[in-house]
Amino acid sequence: MWKIYDELIAGIKEDIVVEDYVYGGHFSMIRAGEYNGVAHSFGNPTRPWMYSCELRGRTLKDVARGVKSWNLEEATMGMCAINAYYNSREHITKLGLDYFTNGESCKQAREKNDPFNNPEEAMKGKYVAVIGHFPHIEEQLKAICDLHVLELSPRAGDYPASACEDLIPKADYVFATGMTFGNKTIPRLLELRKKDAKFSIVGPSGPITPVLFDHGVTRISSYVVTDPEFVFDVIKNNKRGMFSGGKMIEYDITERNDK
Numbered sequence: 001m002w003k004i005y006d007e008l009i010a011g012i013k014e015d016i017v018v019e020d021y022v023y024g025g026h027f028s029m030i031r032a033g034e035y036n037g038v039a040h041s042f043g044n045p046t047r048p049w050m051y052s053c054e055l056r057g058r059t060l061k062d063v064a065r066g067v068k069s070w071n072l073e074e075a076t077m078g079m080c081a082i083n084a085y086y087n088s089r090e091h092i093t094k095l096g097l098d099y100f101t102n103g104e105s106c107k108q109a110r111e112k113n114d115p116f117n118n119p120e121e122a123m124k125g126k127y128v129a130v131i132g133h134f135p136h137i138e139e140q141l142k143a144i145c146d147l148h149v150l151e152l153s154p155r156a157g158d159y160p161a162s163a164c165e166d167l168i169p170k171a172d173y174v175f176a177t178g179m180t181f182g183n184k185t186i187p188r189l190l191e192l193r194k195k196d197a198k199f200s201i202v203g204p205s206g207p208i209t210p211v212l213f214d215h216g217v218t219r220i221s222s223y224v225v226t227d228p229e230f231v232f233d234v235i236k237n238n239k240r241g242m243f244s245g246g247k248m249i250e251y252d253i254t255e256r257n258d259k
Contacts, residue, residue: 001184001187001188002068002187003187003215004186004187004190004211004212004215005067005068005181007211007214008064008067008082008086008207008209008211009061009064009065009067009082011085011086011209011211012060012061012064012081012082012085013060013061013085014059014061015059016032016033016035016059016060016061016084016085017032017033017057017058017059017060018030018031018032018055018056018057018058018059018060018063018081019031019032019033019056020056020232021055021056021077021080022232022235022236023041023073023076023077024041024235024236024238025041025238026040026041026235026238027039027040027041027204027235027242028040028041028076028077028080028235029080029225029231029232029235030055030060030063030077030080030081030084031084031228031232032060032081032084034088034089034090035060035084035085035088035090036084036088036225036228036231036232037079037080037081037082037083037084037085037086037087037088037225038080038083038204038205038223038225038231038235038242038246039076039077039079039080039083039178039179039182039204039205040076040177040178040179040182040203040204040205041073041076042072042073042075042076042179042182042183043072043073044073045071045072045073045074046070046071046072047069047070047071048071049066049069049071049073049074050065050066050068050069050071050074051063051065051066051069051074053074055077060081060084060085061081063077063078063080063081064078064081064082064085065078066078066081067079067081067082067181067182070184072182072183075182075183075184076182078182079178079181079182079205079207082181082207083204083205083206083207083222086207086208086209087207087208087222087223087224087225087249088224089224091208091209092208092224092249095208095209095210095251095255095257096255096257097208097249097251097255104247106226106243106244106245106246106247107244109247109248109249110243110247110248112248112250113221113247113248113249113250114221114248115175115200115202115219115221115250116134116136116137116140116141116175116202117140119140119141119144119145120173120198123141123144123145123172123173124144124145125144125145125146126145126146126172126173127145127146127148127170127171127172127173128141128145128146128147128148128171128172128173128174128175129148129149129150129164129167129168129170129171129173129174129175130147130148130149130150130174130175130176131150131161131164131174131175131176131177131180131185131189132149132150132151132176132177132179132180132202132203133149133151133154133155133158134175134177134202134203137149138157145173148163148167148171150163150164150167152183161185164185164188164189164192165192168189168192168193169192169193169194170194171193171194171197172194172197172198173197173198173199173200174189174193174197174198174199174200175200175202176189176199176200176201176202177201177202177203177205178201178202178203178204178205178206178207178222179203179205180201181205181206181207182205187215190215190216190217193216198218198219199216199217199218199219200217200218200219200220200221201217201219201220201221201222202221202222203221203222203223204222204223204242204246205222206220206221206222207220207222208220208222208224208249208251210253210256213253213256217253218252218253219250219251219252219253220249220250220251220252221248221249221250221251222248222249222251223243223246223247223248223249224246224247224249225245225246226245226246226247227244227245227246228245230244230245231245231246
């Protein structure tokens, strides 16, 4: 179960120190110099912290280990630490992606790289499973494919999350929220996928790294912070508009250049 987490943690530099953090009502964030990462928050913790709950002064790598905690507040901050490293300008540039310098506005990048705004032509008529009830997902996909939405808190028309054991092995396309890393469901979801299924991680909680490709992910649509002061203020004060301080990024397995 922990292999994908251990590989993500192992790749983080040892000498990056956390300067500040905020656990927000919807998103959380860690700041560590040029490394800034966000992740969805999970609400109140139910288990004790594995490590110190004071994050300032600890290394980013040490905080990242908390992603394996069953205290979901600690896991959220662990995911923030992982994303601070992998979704940084330094790492994105190493992958050959130019989202920090390509001149696109935040709005343009989000519209372009949201996979639900621009579904593949090959998805037409296919069996599609979406983990997490994304906004407007029915309007975007239902008319073009055989859509199945799975949700921990299902709405009318959704499947409960436990239906993944039945539905994911049938899916030609799977779209999973990045929150599946924090709640520890991503390893099982990847095990359940068909061998030839297209499997995408979607949303700001997902790390942008080819490590995921080694485990069956074929596309990552996530988020990089471009204005950390703005994003930190938005999250700290429970404001709206976090996406105006960053860009959505799409990274496909066909773009992999680390091997």
